[in-house]
Amino acid sequence: MIKILVYEDNPQLREGLTLLLGGSENLKVVGAFANPANIVSDCASLAPDLILMDIDMPEVNGIEGLKRLREVNCSIKVLMLTVFDDNQRVFEALRSGANGYILKKTPPAKLLEYINDANSGGAPMSSTIATQVLQMFSSFSTPPAENEEDYNLSERETQVLQLLVNGYSYKMIASEMFISIDTVRSHIKKIYEKLHVNSKSEAVAKAFKGNLFR
Incomplete structure (x- = not known):
């Protein structure tokens, strides 16, 4: 309930x-x-x-x-x-x-x-x-600085983050990537830890600010 x-x-x-x-x-x-x-x-x-x-x-x-x-x-x-x-x-x-x-x-x-x-x-x-x-967020994006932080996201974590940015729900991400929702949650937990954020909106903002998808 x-x-x-x-x-x-x-x-x-x-x-x-x-x-x-x-x-x-x-x-x-x-x-x-x-x-x-x-x-x-x-x-x-x-x-x-x-x-x-x-x-x-x-x-x-x-x-x-x-x-x-x-x-x-x-x-x-x-x-x-x-x-x-x-x-x-x-x-x-x-x-x-x-x-x-x-x-x-x-x-x-x-x-x-x-x-x-x-x-x-x-x-x-x-x-x-x-x-x-x-x-x-695209309009707020800026060119990367030379000393830009490397968040060390894996290829799968980057893919999950891109889908989050695109507005996908956990269920949709699981379906798109052929993984379980628990695996999606695990990836997102690691993404939050590496980006030092606590929410989806913060993660999306940081993704664009850091040009993580160039």
Whole structure:
């Protein structure tokens, strides 16, 4: 059972999400609030596995709420669910520790799929968002310096990292490389250790910053 916490200021949408998620066999909504002003205490008392977070909310917006949470907890999965698909908000959310970025127009069945994907270690994004992310990181890429650090990634680890950059979930990587999901997790753990990062978004940013795919 995946325990979900929802932050959405629109009461109709908040109720709709609660009904949709609560009607799924493996999902349970443990709380639904109009903003994340109390996100740290909410998470401490409700112990969610995953948070669905709007961005544009009164008092405390979703990105600020995400930053507050990440100061004390990096294990809870956070999916930004929003109408915004502009580059600045997407990048700020991912840089602040979001595990995925989904548009509100996403069909209900696809939303449920994204939630399960994120809970399994994936980083789901709406297709238009994934395209923007790749374009953004490409534009931030700079030529390698002479003293550029060698992260010592193996050929397989480099391949896994490239698929992560392309937006693949753990399951998709396993299928693409004909390996088990446990092997994918093992590769990703080693990638994080070698790159000195703790999340997919950090790994992707470092991959582009270091021009690891030239």
